[in-house]
Amino acid sequence: MRWTLGAFVVPVVVFAVVGYAYVHAKGGELAQIAVVPRQLVAIAVVCAVLLVVWLGVLVSTYLSTRPARPTTGQRIGGNLLTMALAVAITAPLATTGYYATVQAGTIRTIAGDPQSATVPTISGSGDNPWGGKRRVNLLLLGGDGGVGRTGIRTDSVILASMDTHTGRTVLFSLPRNLRDVPFPDGTELHDLYPDGFDLGTDPGESMLNAIYRNVPATNPDAIRGSDNEGADALKLGVSGALGISVDYYLLVNLQGFQQIVDAMGGITVNVNEKVPINGNTSAGIPPTGYIQPGPHKRLDGFKALWFTRGRYGSTDYKRMERQRCAINAIVDEADPAKLLLRYTKLASVGKKILRTDIPQDVLPAFVDTALKMKDQQLTSVVFQRSSDFDPNDPDYDVVHETVQRALRTAEKATTSGRRAPAKAATPHQRALVGARVAVRAATDALPSRSEARDLLAQRRQAREDARQAASDDAQDSLQATTAKDDCAYHPETGDESDDDGSDGADVSAAATLPARTD
Template sequence: MDRARGRRGARAARLQSRRRQRQQRYGRFIGFTALGSLIPGVGLIAAGKRRLGTFLLVMLGFVAAAALMAVVLIPNTRLLSYGGDRQMLLLLGAGLVAAALVWLVVALISHRLLEPDGLPPGKRLGGALVVVMATSLVVAPMSVGANNAFTQRDLIGAISGGASLTTPEIADNKDPWADIPTLNLLLLGSDAGDGREGARPDTLIVASIDTHTGDTTTISLPRNLMGFPFPEESPLSAIYPQGWLKPAGEDDLEYMLNATFRNLPALHPEAFEGSEKRGADATKWAVEGALGIDIDYFMMVNLDGFSAIVDALGGVTMDVPRDIPIGNKELPGGGCTTPRGYVHAGDNQHLDGTQALWFARSRCGADDYDRMARQQCVISAMVDKIEPTRLLTQYQSLAAATKDMVETDVPEELFPALIELMITVQSGTLESLTLDRSFFGSMGTTSANPDYEQLHARIAEYLEPSDPDEATDPDDASDTDTSRATGEDSESDDASADPQADDGAENSVDGSLDSPSATETAPDDTGDNPAGEGETEDELPDDEPVETDAIC
């Protein structure tokens, strides 16, 4: 009996030892499976494949060292600029896909080699789950990176380039700003949409960027500017030697600055032969003639896209000087309908895309010039919000909002340099000039009948680089910029206000940056409101115009 008990005890001890060994083997299997999934080669070495495992570890170390050297030695702006190189994006996306596949295959092979024989189904499933979870920590970010790289490549191809008659010749794409100390970009807000024939860009802003420092000056032009000349190099100069003057009896609205995009290519298609950006070329020539400066490239944003882009950035934060109505429009005979809501006044207000759009576009109870100043506020807030980390986390939604809503004549090979410049802009200064009533009044003119020689001189003076040796107190500089932006350096009265400042277009959600003013005469703009709803040529209530120096 004692012997039988001894045999049973020995058998139990052996079984317990085997269980401990199996548990140890399973624990070792799980541990090396997880480690081999995170670090290719470790699992193979543990499974006895030392040469292959060591080779993979050496290659991984080499790639990691190269990446670290690139981050340390290459400036961040240059690294980010590679996001504009379509060839580099293709290589990056393909490389990440290949690396993810290799990583996954190595993890699966390591798991299979390390798996002990005779594991029950439950433990085998546990091992597989460990592989999936550990590998996803590496493969998932690679997949996101590859997807973003391919999306960025498609985005650049979708919005860029196209034959243009107005883009500068670039001798060296690696240093495109060598001969362009100041880059002038024309930013357009398009009203294209359902129920509208063609596009009429009612938002026109020139961003003049110092290509060395990133210091930027924005100039907001009134859409109702008239009688402007064209630069000598433009074929339109020979057609309109005295400028684009309105013939007697014609509608003013068809000869304003914002009408050039649609009307000039239709009137003179021979002047735009070979161009794929006819409307933009016409508008660039018009702005060049009006301001007396060269316009290098344009970028046009459909207003629905503007709202989506702001949402993709996570909204913007700005000071709202007063309640801004949302969704109202002009009534026949004057006044405005009841808005469906407001962008409420307050400091550091966080606005979503719809609120930011109405802050920029609303004109009921104000005027075009007040709206122009608010648009510059939104641009400044968006520049402040653009950060590399946010772009990475929100990239897919931002790209989706941009692809079908943005158009430009910047060639795709220039995007790396342009992205690098935009990063520099964030560290530079930003000044604003609004060509409003006070600005034209200080010259004794209106936007409907400016003195363009005097306007050219004023713009040249404003854009002249400041003397770096002249130190200026920041508070004083701010005051000076505000005065220049609103034209308050000279006296002006309501008699000099432009009677053509409004077109009376309906202020609707999916329309343009149009909202009829409650302070000016509104000629009938059937182009902006095909249905003609709510339009009137009667003078609207003579409210006091909002002072633009109170904006943000």
């Protein structure tokens, strides 16, 4: 009997050890499994079966090995030992099965079976989950009401453009009061609003943050095959404004943001100016308090909410900066061990306040990109009022140019060195051309007229390529030296300490808009 039990138990233990080693070696694959409900259910079932088997093995072993007439001490000791072993062995299995069940329910609730008219078709597998898609663009929305409401206003609009190969991410922040938002050519919304989104009534109802609510309300049949027409309309609007496709969206109820931060245990940010709590500028209602400036301040959910929302006596653009910094802080807090300890609370909150059109079968690819993103630097581009950008009369060609420059800069940051211009002559080539002319002159073998034209054209092209390369270098250098890390500690007034707050702060280089030449 003991041999039979041993023959069963030893392979199970070996399997557990090998499984543990595999999990540590294949952390990415494990994380991807965690977003596939059917695999999570399978894990829960396996855990339940193993739990029952282990308990059976323990009880059988105890009954077969105890003395025929045990003393009171032996009986008590044997019972306690069996119970201790049962708890030690079954607790991990029960916990794993429970988490797997909760996670499966969470994924099915948040990303159940979304119907969207704007999601791309992805055909990836294995080591290349995104197929041939180099960048995936996720629209992050913060709304002022429940995620199921059609009347929600999206006051926070940030597009995260993620490199699927490296995880390097650029955040584009658009102001909520952006006007004349264009829709891409070929869409029904472009036909309805050829000059950009404008209802021709109250200007406040034609801003970027009103698209989610007002497009479905005024043109309910403009987008078909969607269970969230407002989100699809806003995706198309942001796509037209930035000049790049928007693949998916993630909507967060801003009140629920407080619950997320509390569930995570708080976030750490640098506060560079007094941030108001409550208050209404137009109504003349003062704040009830302030978040005071300081480096590396730990904020609970309530203060984190007002860090991202407060703007009494401030501007939308300052608030946009703080929202990007809050995203950075959340990424920094996303430590797997820490999240696991608070997982059930996070899952419960997430089901209530999140909405997305990311299909379940795409979630593993997002996990793969997120794991890469964790080790990369977040770059931010904020479109704020300046001599080059007016949200009431935006030049979308300038916006598109800025977006493309930011993406090219992020692309260059992942490579080692700059490639030489394709047509630029190297010093060696120019030397050969010069030597050729010198030899011909010395031997009176002057080049023909056509050859001379070719040589002059080569020299002109070389000079032009050199000037262009120098211009690109100067522009990149200017951006690098004038870029401002909005999330580092640089108080607006009165430095409160000698610490600049840069240690441990995530760098977020804010790309500047190009100067006009006209």
